Amino acid sequence: MAWLRMYSAGNGDCFLIEHGLTSVLVDGGYSSTFQRHVLPDLRDLADRGQALDLVVATHIDADHIAGLVRLLAQNGSADLPDIVGVRRVWHNSLRSLVPPSSQSTGMSEGDEELLQEIRRRGYAQAAGDNSPEAEISALQGSSLASLLRTGGFNWNDSDGARPIAAPDHLRLSAEVNLTVLGPTPERLSGLRDWWIGELRRTGVAGVINSRPALEDAFEFLCSYESERVSRKEEEISGRRDTGLELADVYEPDDSVINASSITFILELGNRRVLFLGDAWAEDCQAALGTMRHAAIPVVFDAIKVSHHGSRRNTSPGLLRLVDSPRFLVSTNGERHNHPDIEVLKALVDRPAPFAREMYFNSTTPASRALRSHRSKSGTGFTVYEDYQNRIEIP
Numbered sequence: 112m113a114w115l116r117m118y119s120a121g122n123g124d125c126f127l128i129e130h131g132l133t134s135v136l137v138d139g140g141y142s143s144t145f146q147r148h149v150l151p152d153l154r155d156l157a158d159r160g161q162a163l164d165l166v167v168a169t170h171i172d173a174d175h176i177a178g179l180v181r182l183l184a185q186n187g188s189a190d191l192p193d194i195v196g197v198r199r200v201w202h203n204s205l206r207s208l209v210p211p212s213s214q215s216t217g218m219s220e221g222d223e224e225l226l227q228e229i230r231r232r233g234y235a236q237a238a239g240d241n242s243p244e245a246e247i248s249a250l251q252g253s254s255l256a257s258l259l260r261t262g263g264f265n266w267n268d269s270d271g272a273r274p275i276a277a278p279d280h281l282r283l284s285a286e287v288n289l290t291v292l293g294p295t296p297e298r299l300s301g302l303r304d305w306w307i308g309e310l311r312r313t314g315v316a317g318v319i320n321s322r323p324a325l326e327d328a329f330e331f332l333c334s335y336e337s338e339r340v341s342r343k344e345e346e347i348s349g350r351r352d353t354g355l356e357l358a359d360v361y362e363p364d365d366s367v368i369n370a371s372s373i374t375f376i377l378e379l380g381n382r383r384v385l386f387l388g389d390a391w392a393e394d395c396q397a398a399l400g401t402m403r404h405a406a407i408p409v410v411f412d413a414i415k416v417s418h419h420g421s422r423r424n425t426s427p428g429l430l431r432l433v434d435s436p437r438f439l440v441s442t443n444g445e446r447h448n449h450p451d452i453e454v455l456k457a458l459v460d461r462p463a464p465f466a467r468e469m470y471f472n473s474t475t476p477a478s479r480a481l482r483s484h485r486s487k488s489g490t491g492f493t494v495y496e497d498y499q500n501r502i503e504i505p
């Protein structure tokens with residue numbers, strides 16, 4: 112049996128997947144997500160004598176990463192976990208993108224002060240989360256990279272010095288395999304170059320390497336960028352006429368942070384689940400296009416819709432390539448007007464030989480609007496709102 116749980120994660124993502132004795136945690140939502148929803152399940156997992164075989168931080172954004180920071184801060188080191196064993200972590204941080212060095216060559220006193228200032232600010236504060244009490248301690252000071260390094264974790268199959276990128280493959284058990292679709296090495300270079308530009312803009316002029324102060328600054332600056340992009344998106348989305356089609360409103364995402372999302376196919380026995388993080392639709396198309404052998408879409412057993420159902424991350428072209436009887440949309444819609452109704456309609460309007468189940472972990476204006484929508488092709492669909500139970504993948 113395979114099942115997954117889509118936790119209530121504010122405007123973010125957090126999924127636990129189990130198949131037999133193997134379990135994978137994909138993103139951690141906010142630290143309150145971890146505290147309220149994930150922690151009890153992890154304790155239960157540990158009570159059954161199991162560990163997390165893999166934890167994936169898809170990309171550096173507070174609504175995906177903060178809960179994982181909380182998990183590692185509270186769980187302790189890889190060898191002596193307080194809550195649950197963590198066997199492997201995937202996380203592309205600075206260390207994975209530039210050569211490591213313990214030297215602070217070329218950093219002036221002014222540079223060091225600027226880095227200290229960035230570290231004091233920590234991750235972008237979780238504005239989509241209603242429980243600030245949990246956030247502060249977990250978010251300030253420790254990047255995920257520093258927790259992984261000091262905790263001695265199996266990080267990207269070694270010490271984090273290489274990135275997870277397409278076409279990596281990981282075999283977790285005889286039945287559970289992951290095939291990485293993204294990011295490409297080009298997207299990771301793009302992220303590194305963008306970040307170096309950001310760091311220069313703050314005034315830091317010294318040599319860039321991956322020593323701890325810079326690793327922290329990398330993650331904290333990345334988290335601020337995604338907050339800024341989201342605000343821009345929210346402004347545009349709120350002013351729109353919603354009687355339009357996806358083809359009318361689709362506009363490619365331009366966030367380099369989202370483009371760095373780790374996307375993958377998770378094989379659970381003979382089932383396949385597609386996890387798209389917050390990735391760009393064009394990158395998903397490029398990766399998935401080669402899988403299709405006829406003019407019909409590749410059918411997955413479930414698809415985690417990219418970027419909380421944003422119209423900037425699901426294109427008409429992508430929907431020609433993939434389909435599924437189960438779609439997972441994770442967001443409470445509070446901050447970015449996600450998901451976009453045009454995406455949801457496009458998902459259910461296509462003809463298919465199966466009915467679709469549309470899972471939402473909250474109720475949003477768009478999920479409500481989908482309830483009263485009629486599929487153009489007449490293909491049946493069921494809307495599940497506020498869905499917190501296990502989703503069985505039969």
Ligand SMILES: [Zn+2]
Binds near residue numbers: 174
């Ligand atoms: Zn996100």
